[in-house]
Amino acid sequence: MSASGSSPTAPSGWDPHIRPLHFRGVHVHHHLRGQTRGRLRGHLVLVTFVVALSVSVGIGAVVVALVAPGSAPLCQPYTPCGPATSGMGLVSQTVWRSSQYGFTVEYPGSALSASQQSGSGLVLDLQAGGSGGTIVVLGAPAAEASPAKAITSELTKLSGVSQLAADTSQADRLLGPGVGYRSGVGGVYTGFGDASQGVGGEQTIYAESATDGRVTITVLAIAPANDAGPKSAIAQAADLVINSVRWS
Amino acid sequence: MIECQSCEGDTPEGRFCIRCGAPLEQGHTGRSSSRSPYAAAPHEHVALPALVSSLFPHLPRSSHWGFRIALLSGAGLLVVLAVTRLFPVGLIAAALLLPLVVVLYVIDVDVYEDEPVWAMGLSLAWGALAGVGFGLIAVAVSPSLTSVINHGHSQYLVWQGLVLPFLGLLVLMIGPLMLLRYHRFNSVLDGVAFGLSAGAAFAGGQLIAYSAHVLGNGIRPQGALVPWIWRLLSFGVALPIVTMGAAAAACTALWLRYRAPARDAEALGWVGHPAVAVPLAALLVMGASVGEVFLPSGGWLGWLVAFDLVVLVLLRRAIHVGLLEESLEIPIGPTFTCANCGGETARHTFCGQCGISLQALPKARSEGAPGSAGAGPAPTITPTPEPGT
Numbered sequence: 001m002s003a004s005g006s007s008p009t010a011p012s013g014w015d016p017h018i019r020p021l022h023f024r025g026v027h028v029h030h031h032l033r034g035q036t037r038g039r040l041r042g043h044l045v046l047v048t049f050v051v052a053l054s055v056s057v058g059i060g061a062v063v064v065a066l067v068a069p070g071s072a073p074l075c076q077p078y079t080p081c082g083p084a085t086s087g088m089g090l091v092s093q094t095v096w097r098s099s100q101y102g103f104t105v106e107y108p109g110s111a112l113s114a115s116q117q118s119g120s121g122l123v124l125d126l127q128a129g130g131s132g133g134t135i136v137v138l139g140a141p142a143a144e145a146s147p148a149k150a151i152t153s154e155l156t157k158l159s160g161v162s163q164l165a166a167d168t169s170q171a172d173r174l175l176g177p178g179v180g181y182r183s184g185v186g187g188v189y190t191g192f193g194d195a196s197q198g199v200g201g202e203q204t205i206y207a208e209s210a211t212d213g214r215v216t217i218t219v220l221a222i223a224p225a226n227d228a229g230p231k232s233a234i235a236q237a238a239d240l241v242i243n244s245v246r247w248s
Numbered sequence: 249m250i251e252c253q254s255c256e257g258d259t260p261e262g263r264f265c266i267r268c269g270a271p272l273e274q275g276h277t278g279r280s281s282s283r284s285p286y287a288a289a290p291h292e293h294v295a296l297p298a299l300v301s302s303l304f305p306h307l308p309r310s311s312h313w314g315f316r317i318a319l320l321s322g323a324g325l326l327v328v329l330a331v332t333r334l335f336p337v338g339l340i341a342a343a344l345l346l347p348l349v350v351v352l353y354v355i356d357v358d359v360y361e362d363e364p365v366w367a368m369g370l371s372l373a374w375g376a377l378a379g380v381g382f383g384l385i386a387v388a389v390s391p392s393l394t395s396v397i398n399h400g401h402s403q404y405l406v407w408q409g410l411v412l413p414f415l416g417l418l419v420l421m422i423g424p425l426m427l428l429r430y431h432r433f434n435s436v437l438d439g440v441a442f443g444l445s446a447g448a449a450f451a452g453g454q455l456i457a458y459s460a461h462v463l464g465n466g467i468r469p470q471g472a473l474v475p476w477i478w479r480l481l482s483f484g485v486a487l488p489i490v491t492m493g494a495a496a497a498a499c500t501a502l503w504l505r506y507r508a509p510a511r512d513a514e515a516l517g518w519v520g521h522p523a524v525a526v527p528l529a530a531l532l533v534m535g536a537s538v539g540e541v542f543l544p545s546g547g548w549l550g551w552l553v554a555f556d557l558v559v560l561v562l563l564r565r566a567i568h569v570g571l572l573e574e575s576l577e578i579p580i581g582p583t584f585t586c587a588n589c590g591g592e593t594a595r596h597t598f599c600g601q602c603g604i605s606l607q608a609l610p611k612a613r614s615e616g617a618p619g620s621a622g623a624g625p626a627p628t629i630t631p632t633p634e635p636g637t
Contacts, residue, residue: 038307038308038311038356038357038358038610039355039356039357039358039610040314040352040355040356043314045311045314045315045318045352045356046314046317046318046321048352049318049321049322049348049349049352050321052348052352053322053325053341053344053345053348056340056341056344056348057325057337057340057341057344060336060337060340060341060344061334061337061340061467063463064336064337064340064463064464064466064467065467067463067464068464068465068466068467069464069465069466115394115398116397116398123397123398125394125398132392132394133394134393134394134397134398136397158397159396159397159400159401160391160393160396160397160401160404161393162475162479162544162545163471163472163475163476163479163545164472164475165470165471165472165473167470168470169470190469190470190471191471191472192462192471193390193393194404194540194541195386195390195404195408195458195540196408196409196413196487196536196537196538196539196540196541197382197383197386197408197412197454197455197458198339198383198386198454198455198456198457198458198459198483199335199339199458199459199462199479199483200390200458200459201461201462202461202462202465202469202470203393222393222394222397224392224393225465
C-alpha cells in the first residue's frame with residue numbers, strides 16, 4: 001500500500017490542483033520497497049507464530065475445559081438415578097410385515113411414523129415431545145451377512161455422519177444385545193454431522209443385530225447426542241421395536 | 249543503457265528490464281507478462297502452484313522458509329491434537345492457523361506501514377463477521393440426520409454444498425470492495441492482501457460458529473481418529489487456502505482493472521472482468537465445498553488439495569500479470585541492493601538482476617531505516633489515466 005499524502009508531480013499541461021476523475025496510480029512510497037527483507041526475520045516469524053498460536057490454542061483449551069459437561073454421578077443401588085424415564089403410553093400398535101423375509105415389526109403409531117418402506121425393511125421417525133430420532137430396521141439373507149457384518153455394513157452406508165467410532169463409555173454400553181428375543185451383537189456409536197462449513201452436531205447410534213440362520217435383522221436407532229441416553233425416548237422406542245420383532 | 253525489446257524503454261544492462269520486467273538476455277520479445285519467471289518470486293515458474301509465494305507474494309525469497317515451516321508446523325499441530333483426541337482444541341487451532349499466518353505476513357512485510365491499520369482490520373473483521381454469520385446460517389438450515397436418511401443428500405447439496413459457499417464468497421468480497429474506492433490502496437498486491445485476510449478470517453469464523461456445539465462436548469469427545477485428522481487438515485489448511493486464494497484472485501482482477509497503475513488494465517482478458525472474476529471465484533469455493541457431500545473425509549481432503557492447486561495457479565497468474573502490467577511512469581533512480589537476490593540494481597519497477605517486482609517486496613519503515621540507505625529521494629510520479637476516460 002502506498003500513501004497519497006503528498007502531491008505527486010503532475011505531467012506538463014496538467015493542473016496540479018485538479019485531480020482526474022479516476023486517479024489511479026500514486027506510488028509515493030514505492031521507493032521504500034525492495035531494500036529490506038521484512039520486519040520479522042525468519043526466526044522471529046517462527047517465534048512469534050509459535051507463541052501466538054500456543055497462547056490462542058491454550059486459551060481455547062481452557063475455555064473448552066470450563067464449558068465441558070461434568071461427569072454423571074455414579075448410580076447407587078435402590079435410589080433414583082439419572083434422568084426420568086421417558087414415558088410412552090400404552091397404545092395400539094401398528095404392524096409392518098417384510099414382504100421379502102416375512103418378519104414382522106410392531107411400533108406405536110402415535111410416536112413413530114414410517115417414512116420409508118421396502119420389502120426388506122423400514123425407517124421409522126420418532127417425534128416424542130421435543131426429542132427426535134430415527135429407527136432403521138433392515139433384513140438381509142443370513143448367508144450374506146452375519147450380525148456383526150450387517151452392523152458394520154449399515155454403519156458404513158449411513159450418510160450425513162462422519163468420524164464414527166464406538167462409544168467406549170461403560171455407562172452407555174448395551175447389555176445383552178439382541179433382536180426379537182434372539183441373542184445377537186450390538187454396540188453404541190458416536191459420530192458428528194457432515195458439512196463443509198464445520199463439524200456438525202454429535203450423533204448417537206444404537207445398533208443391534210441378530211439372526212435365525214435364515215435372515216439377519218439389524219436395527220439402528222439414531223438421535224442427536226443430547227436426545228440420546230439409556231432412558232431417552234429414542235432408546236425406549238428402539239427397545240419397543242426390537243422386542244416386537246417376530247421372525248415369522 | 250540499452251533499449252528493451254518489450255517496452256522499448258531505456259534500461260541498464262542486466263538480466264531484466266527494470267521498467268517492464270522483460271528478460272533481456274534470452275532475446276525475449278512481446279509483452280513482459282509472457283515471461284516464465286514468476287514476477288513475485290522469479291526463482292519459481294509462474295505456473296508452479298507454490299503455496300507461500302502465491303499466497304504471500306510480498307515475501308522475499310529468504311523469508312519463504314520461515315512461513316513454510318510455520319504452515320507445516322501448524323498442520324503438524326493439527327495432526328498431533330487429533331492423535332491425542334483433543335478434537336475441540338484442534339478445531340480452535342484449525343480456525344486460527346491461517347488467520348494468524350496472514351497477520352504475521354502483514355506485519356512482516358509491512359503491508360500497511362504508516363497507513364491506518366483499519367484497512368487490514370476491516371478486512372479481517374469483515375471476513376470474521378461474515379464467516380460467523382454464514383456459520384450460524386449453515387447451522388440453522390442444516391438438515392437433521394433423520395432428514396438425510398429419509399431424503400438423501402439433496403438438502404445438504406443445495407445449502408451446504410452450493411448456496412452457502414457461493415453466497416459466502418460474494419459476501420466476504422464486500423469487505424475488500426469497500427477498500428477498492430480508496431486511491432491509496434493502488435497496487436494489485438493491496439487487493440491480494442485484502443482478499444487473503446478476508447478469506448482467512450471468513451474460513452476461521454465460519455468453522456468456529458458452525459462447530460461451536462462440539463466445543464461444549466468436553467475436551468476429549470468420542471470419535472474416530474483418522475477421519476478427525478482429515479477433517480482438521482481440511483478445515484484448518486485446505487479449505488481456507490481455497491477461500492483465500494479465490495478471494496485474492498478476484499481482488500487481483502478488480503484492483504488491476506480499477507486501481508493499479510497498469511499499462512493495460514484489461515491484461516487478464518475476460519477472466520479479469522468483475523462480472524466474471526467474482527462469480528468464478530465463488531464457483532471455485534462452491535466446487536471445493538460440494539465434494540464434502542459425496543466424499544469421505546480423506547477423499548474430501550484430496551479433493552480440496554486439487555482445488556488448492558487450481559486456485560493457486562489462477563492466483564499466481566493473476567498476480568504475475570498484474571505486477572508485470574504495473575509499470576511505474578517514473579525516472580530511473582539510484583542503484584541499491586535488492587532484498588530478494590542481493591544484487592545491485594537501479595531503482596525503478598523491477599530488479600534488473602532477478603526480475604522481481606519491487607512492489608512484491610517488504611517495505612522499509614522509512615528512508616533512514618536500516619537497510620534503506622541509498623534509497624534516494626522519492627521519485628516523481630505520473631498518474632496513469634483510467635482506460636476509456
